[in-house]
Amino acid sequence: MWFSSQGSPILGFGKKSSTTSGPIVPLKRTLQERVVETESCYFCGDGRTTIGNIDRDMIVFCNQCERPCHVKCYNNGLEKKKVALKVLKEYMQFRFLCCEKCQLLRARLDEGLEKCEEIAFLRPIRSNICWRILSGMNTISDVHHYMPQIIDIFKDAFAETTAEHSDVIADMVNAKDVDGEKDFRGMYCAALTVSAHVVSAAILKVRTEEVAELVLVATRRECRKKGYFVLLIKSIEEHLRAWNVNLLTAPIDPEMAPIWSQKLGFTALSAEEKKSMLEAHPLVMFENLILMKKSFA
Known part of the structure; x- marks a missing residue:
């Protein structure tokens, strides 16, 4: 999710890196307050x-x-x-x-933790690119080998984010409950790795079979424009379909909406649709971004 100085989109769609592109402009993320403050029993x-x-x-x-x-x-x-x-x-x-559906969804997510899955269509060429689903709450594995890399990728991608909210990003990656005020437990990191290195990563929250959210997504600076971004998104979508999730949402910078729409098949929610979505589901939202969705139903 980047722009060159000329405003042209920079995304990995299988093209080789170009030395003629302008400098990359980092984006900013500022956490938005919840829409619903009072809660009623579901x-x-x-x-x-x-x-x-x-x-x-x-x-x-x-x-x-x-x-x-x-x-x-x-x-x-x-x-x-x-x-x-x-x-x-x-x-x-x-x-x-709270219910059998939530129990089943949690089991599906936990089943995939830490597995290094080959990308199916890359098997014939014996690619060493792997898909991983990671949780900062899993303290008994080598997950912490990858988490610092993921945090560095996001801090580089969103370098204009304030120090306060930069810490929030790290808390999301590590799935922390921060003093009971910001509970990021249950957030997962979806990542593409090459050998022991993370090349592209996303923070993913799968709430119900109704909706999952792509909170953040970014690619390592030196790995951009090589197709990893789209490969990660497609891998996430494939797994969500396997978990019977119906909808994926993502907070997107307004200028990036056409790319997410034309290249990735997402549609933007209207202001009223966004308000209804945030009232129905406590999605993580950032200031000044639009909410986009993609249906798998």
Whole structure:
């Protein structure tokens, strides 16, 4: 997602690098506040809860879809009921999943963690390009070999981002819960690697089968204009289809919208559609960007 000094798009569509291109202008990302501040139970629609009490009327957020629900409403779908304290403990451990669909989606995501998958159509040429899905919450693997590389790619790509929001990007990559104010747990990094090096990466949040979001995406500076960007997007789309996800959203710089539309098949949401989407799903959104979507249904 870059522009040369002449305003021409610079994206990897399989072309070789050119020495005639102007200098690359870095972009900026500033986190936007949530649209909905008050929450109602996803199951019953009632937002009333008992503040400070751990009981059946307590509202807890699903660690997958992030929809709020009363403990009592959640228990209505269970054969074996859970006490509120156990539900709260599961939430704190990032294991509270509000329904069977969320449980299945989490299992699919975790199943793919750390696997180095070959790109199918590149197998005949024995390419060493691999697709990986990584989670900063997975502390028992070599994931931390890749995370610093991904952070460096994003910091280079969004160099105009303020120090405060640059730290937010690192927190997203590492899937951190920052003082309970910004909870980025459940965010994954989708990456293309060549040998031990990350060449292109995205922050991906798969909320439900209804919607996933492409929070950030960028390619290593020296690897641009070699097709990695599009290859990463296509790999993400392929996996989302396999996980039965219906829609992918992405916050895009307005000047980049034509490229995402013409080359990648995304469409821009109107202001009203964007407002409705952000009210229905707590997507990560940045200031001054438009929201685009691509349907797989």
